[in-house]
Amino acid sequence: MYGSATTPANQFGSQAAVAWANGKTCTSNVYIGIIDEGYMYTHEDLTTNAGVNPGEIGGNGVDDDGNGLIDDTYGWDFANNDNTVFDGSSDDHGTHVAGTIGGKGGNGIGVAGVCWNVKLLSAKFLGSRGGTTANAIKAVDYFTDLKLRHGINIVATNNSWGGGGFSQALQDAISRANNAGILFIAAAGNNSSNNDATANYPSNYNVANVIAVASITNTGGLSSFSNYGATQVDLGAPGSDIYSTVPVSSKGKVISGYASYNGTSMATPHVTGAVALYASINTGATAATIKSALLSSVTATPSLSGKCVTGGRLNVNSF
Numbered sequence: 001m002y003g004s005a006t007t008p009a010n011q012f013g014s015q016a017a018v019a020w021a022n023g024k025t026c027t028s029n030v031y032i033g034i035i036d037e038g039y040m041y042t043h044e045d046l047t048t049n050a051g052v053n054p055g056e057i058g059g060n061g062v063d064d065d066g067n068g069l070i071d072d073t074y075g076w077d078f079a080n081n082d083n084t085v086f087d088g089s090s091d092d093h094g095t096h097v098a099g100t101i102g103g104k105g106g107n108g109i110g111v112a113g114v115c116w117n118v119k120l121l122s123a124k125f126l127g128s129r130g131g132t133t134a135n136a137i138k139a140v141d142y143f144t145d146l147k148l149r150h151g152i153n154i155v156a157t158n159n160s161w162g163g164g165g166f167s168q169a170l171q172d173a174i175s176r177a178n179n180a181g182i183l184f185i186a187a188a189g190n191n192s193s194n195n196d197a198t199a200n201y202p203s204n205y206n207v208a209n210v211i212a213v214a215s216i217t218n219t220g221g222l223s224s225f226s227n228y229g230a231t232q233v234d235l236g237a238p239g240s241d242i243y244s245t246v247p248v249s250s251k252g253k254v255i256s257g258y259a260s261y262n263g264t265s266m267a268t269p270h271v272t273g274a275v276a277l278y279a280s281i282n283t284g285a286t287a288a289t290i291k292s293a294l295l296s297s298v299t300a301t302p303s304l305s306g307k308c309v310t311g312g313r314l315n316v317n318s319f
């Protein structure tokens with residue numbers, strides 16, 4: 001989250017803390033869909049930013065909003081087909097992603113996400129054995145439906161996942177999200193490989209709303225694990241040794257905790273948080289406008305030159 005003018009300073013940080021110092025701390029009128037594991041919406045540093053489906057009354061056993069899902073208050077668990085999107089300490093990856101997007105800022109505890117005030121919603125499709133493409137499609141369409149039928153201001157989904165070959169059905173779902181004005185921000189993958197040569201999905205889907213994110217280190221290098229691609233990856237963002245929220249098992253209970261993770265999964269939510277921040281300031285900006293502003297505001301970075309479309313890294317403050 002550091003930047004050139006923070007203490008400590010790190011020019012290779014996302015510059016989010018510079019944006020905060022300039023008064024850009026987000027507003028809660030923006031929703032982000034997390035397509036991942038579930039996330040710990042009761043976490044001490046996430047609960048303030050836990051979004052709820054406004055059309056659904058929780059706990060009454062009735063599908064109030066008519067989307068076919070009963071009591072989908074915080075989202076839906078497509079992996080287990082139930083309404084508990086948080087199922088314990090195994091939902092650590094999703095919780096880590098959530099904290100980078102929208103850990104509550106300025107509350108004196110834990111971490112701060114790029115977007116201090118945001119509404120997070122969950123479409124869980126990853127479980128202990130991964131997830132299926134069929135459930136990924138349901139997860140993408142879940143948010144598209146919430147936006148189209150309820151007018152919820154969902155500006156982007158965070159997709160810190162990958163695997164499987166090309167799926168026309170998944171591409172069609174991403175296109176439906178595109179038509180609904182929802183950006184699809186995707187991890188480039190962790191195989192140290194070139195996505196132009198070997199396609200990585202979903203980050204390689206050729207739909208206008210897709211933004212593919214590589215990972216950089218705190219010294220500005222391409223992370224050793226990170227995929228890249230001069231035409232198939234858009235930009236870099238911090239993804240090595242990222243400290244964020246996790247659930248922790250302790251004495252038979254699950255409590256709020258923090259941990260450092262590595263991956264393009266961790267780079268991606270920096271971009272998603274930045275998109276949320278931009279959307280909160282530029283109310284009504286279209287997905288195309290947001291993407292264009294994002295990609296034109298990067299900081300040129302030698303390690304990313306020729307390795308991604310922009311040749312640069314996320315700069316939250318100039319975005």
Ligand SMILES: [Ca+2]
Binds near residue numbers: 070
């Ligand atoms: Ca429902």
Ligand SMILES: [Ca+2]
Binds near residue numbers: 057058059070071
């Ligand atoms: Ca209900």
Ligand SMILES: [Ca+2]
Binds near residue numbers: 077080082084086087
């Ligand atoms: Ca569940």
Ligand SMILES: [Ca+2]
Binds near residue numbers: 104108109112
């Ligand atoms: Ca905090």
